[in-house]
Amino acid sequence: MRAFWGFVRKEFYHIFRDKRTLMILFGMPVVQLLLFGYAIRNELTSADLAVWDQSNDVVTRELTGKLFASGTFKLAAVIHSEDEIEDLFRKGIARQVVVFGPDFANRRARGTAEILMITDASDPNMAQVLQGATQSILSDARPTMNVSVRMLYNPQLKSANLFVPGLIALILMLVSALMTSISITREKELGTMETLLASPLSPVDIILGKVIPYLILSLVNVCSVLFIARFVFDVPFIGSITLFFVEAFLFTLTALALGIVISTKAKTQQVAMMVALAGLLLPTILLSGLIYPVDNMPAPLYALSHMVPARWFLDIVRGIMLKGNGIAELWPQTLILVGMTVALITVSLKNLNIRLD
Amino acid sequence: MNVIEVNGLSKHFGSFKAVDDITFDVKKGEIFGFLGANGAGKTTAMRMLTGLLVATSGNATVAGYDVNREPERVKARIGYMSQKFSLYEDLTVAENVTLFGGIYGLSDEQIREKLLEMEPASLKSLVGSLPLGWKQKVSFATAMLHDPAIVFLDEPTGGVDPITRRQFWNRLYEEADRGVTLFVTTHYMDEAEYCDRIAMMVDGRIAAIGTPAELKSNLNAASMDEVFVKLARGGVRS
Numbered sequence: 001m002r003a004f005w006g007f008v009r010k011e012f013y014h015i016f017r018d019k020r021t022l023m024i025l026f027g028m029p030v031v032q033l034l035l036f037g038y039a040i041r042n043e044l045t046s047a048d049l050a051v052w053d054q055s056n057d058v059v060t061r062e063l064t065g066k067l068f069a070s071g072t073f074k075l076a077a078v079i080h081s082e083d084e085i086e087d088l089f090r091k092g093i094a095r096q097v098v099v100f101g102p103d104f105a106n107r108r109a110r111g112t113a114e115i116l117m118i119t120d121a122s123d124p125n126m127a128q129v130l131q132g133a134t135q136s137i138l139s140d141a142r143p144t145m146n147v148s149v150r151m152l153y154n155p156q157l158k159s160a161n162l163f164v165p166g167l168i169a170l171i172l173m174l175v176s177a178l179m180t181s182i183s184i185t186r187e188k189e190l191g192t193m194e195t196l197l198a199s200p201l202s203p204v205d206i207i208l209g210k211v212i213p214y215l216i217l218s219l220v221n222v223c224s225v226l227f228i229a230r231f232v233f234d235v236p237f238i239g240s241i242t243l244f245f246v247e248a249f250l251f252t253l254t255a256l257a258l259g260i261v262i263s264t265k266a267k268t269q270q271v272a273m274m275v276a277l278a279g280l281l282l283p284t285i286l287l288s289g290l291i292y293p294v295d296n297m298p299a300p301l302y303a304l305s306h307m308v309p310a311r312w313f314l315d316i317v318r319g320i321m322l323k324g325n326g327i328a329e330l331w332p333q334t335l336i337l338v339g340m341t342v343a344l345i346t347v348s349l350k351n352l353n354i355r356l357d
Numbered sequence: 358m359n360v361i362e363v364n365g366l367s368k369h370f371g372s373f374k375a376v377d378d379i380t381f382d383v384k385k386g387e388i389f390g391f392l393g394a395n396g397a398g399k400t401t402a403m404r405m406l407t408g409l410l411v412a413t414s415g416n417a418t419v420a421g422y423d424v425n426r427e428p429e430r431v432k433a434r435i436g437y438m439s440q441k442f443s444l445y446e447d448l449t450v451a452e453n454v455t456l457f458g459g460i461y462g463l464s465d466e467q468i469r470e471k472l473l474e475m476e477p478a479s480l481k482s483l484v485g486s487l488p489l490g491w492k493q494k495v496s497f498a499t500a501m502l503h504d505p506a507i508v509f510l511d512e513p514t515g516g517v518d519p520i521t522r523r524q525f526w527n528r529l530y531e532e533a534d535r536g537v538t539l540f541v542t543t544h545y546m547d548e549a550e551y552c553d554r555i556a557m558m559v560d561g562r563i564a565a566i567g568t569p570a571e572l573k574s575n576l577n578a579a580s581m582d583e584v585f586v587k588l589a590r591g592g593v594r595s
Contacts, residue, residue: 002459003459003461003462007456007459010448013447013448014445018447190441190446191439191440191441192443192444192445194439194443195437196460197409198408198437200433200462202429
């Protein structure tokens with residue numbers, strides 16, 4: 001046991017003496033969180049909107065006032081002819097133009113008032129969001145219907161609420177799988193693995209000793225990400241924190257097992273890094289639902305996404321943080337992760353060459 | 358008394374016979390040299406004896422234990438110094454010694470004693486900053502920490518200048534005088550002269566075995582270099 005903990009301590013020396021490792025371990029999560037949190041935003045704030053009011057009566061003026069009162073839109077231009085519209089879009093002055101038809105107030109009473117929304121759809125997602133926002137504000141213009149809208153679990157539709165859980169998955173994958181596979185293959189490359197294997201340490205001791213420091217550091221990282229999310233981005237945390245850490249621990253084990261599987265196959269650090277980046281990080285970003293909703297994927301990718309551990313973990317984290325779900329709702333995802341972890345650990349133990357080849 | 362007994366040991370990788378049916382003994386306190394060109398099978402043979410590789414066929418006992426059936430017992434009783442002086446370069450000398458002392462089951466007290474025996478100036482330096490000759494000395498001291506009866510050294514003097522090499526061999530003689538058995542692979546023919554007995558490997562087989570004097574007189578050669586050239590002429594690998 002003493003030999004084992006000495007070995008774990010040695011792994012911490014490696015980590016804390018290598019600036020690059022430290023950067024990846026502690027710098028990257030914070031940078032990523034800030035990037036995702038500030039740069040990637042789907043929510044609207046002061047989008048440029050132009051108005052062409054052909055009636056200019058009491059009702060249209062009131063509606064225009066409403067459009068800009070929310071802070072969602074900012075008045076980019078007031079125009080008076082159709083010719084000006086294209087110019088606005090080309091020069092990037094406005095992203096959307098709202099046109100009120102002639103004789104608006106009178107026609108409204110008869111139910112034939114017309115509003116035209118023209119939107120710059122060169123960014124299709126943004127165009128949808130813009131139209132949706134405009135429509136909901138203008139829905140007052142149709143007195144025949146009274147539609148009320150309620151957004152649950154993320155009422156302000158904040159992007160950070162969506163990204164932070166995904167980011168936790170990404171960081172755990174990065175630290176656990178990438179870093180362990182690199183650190184194990186490094187010992188192979190430097191020849192120290194040979195010395196270790198020739199010693200009385202068993203291969204399982206060696207692997208555990210290499211993995212435990214990263215397990216601890218992963219959980220430290222989760223704490224710091226949660227802290228930033230809570231106090232910088234105001235992301236809510238409704239569910240049980242204990243359940244959250246149990247699930248995070250489970251997902252870390254999955255990622256570590258993946259890292260071990262990679263390092264039993266890869267002979268050099270470069271190979272390990274390429275495999276981890278292409279084989280783990282990309283699917284975690286693209287196929288887990290972190291950025292693109294899983295349900296919108298074409299059938300083959302949708303099928304593939306079931307094999308990405310982060311997809312299930314993301315369901316769990318969003319469930320706990322935003323909806324306050326407990327194990328009663330989350331047991332299927334948890335069970336899938338447990339199954340994946342057991343399978344991966346079995347594979348890695350089988351591949352773990354007790355002797356060199 | 359024999360501390361290493363090897364009988365018909367072979368290692369095949371697919372159809373390639375890296376080590377092909379070798380048989381020999383090593384006595385206690387002997388410096389036994391394993392010579393041959395690169396690719397002759399020296400390292401593979403040593404890895405089987407240290408429990409790092411499983412033999413395809415044949416058997417061997419080291420320190421009284423069968424290497425195929427009880428590799429863990431063998432590992433606890435031998436010292437091993439691999440080709441690359443495999444210490445951790447980002448750890449200090451003292452940290453390396455403490456790590457390997459712990460792995461080989463030394464108590465804190467024993468580790469402290471070992472550290473006192475070493476050059477005090479070097480203890481706090483990172484191994485990576487030491488000159489090659491020093492690394493090699495520290496590496497050997499680390500392999501000797503648990504007082505093993507047998508030490509395996511895989512090309513221990515690679516890349517080191519002749520004077521440092523000579524000093525290193527003096528260290529090996531001291532250990533041999535204390536009764537430690539040393540099993541050394543090398544491809545420096547001058548080092549072969551320093552060994553008590555040598556086995557010359559060609560294409561995975563032992564082409565000749567004996568004291569340096571015996572080999573020279575049997576093959577009618579003036580130096581070990583000549584012995585090697587005469588024996589290796591039949592080889593196809595390398």
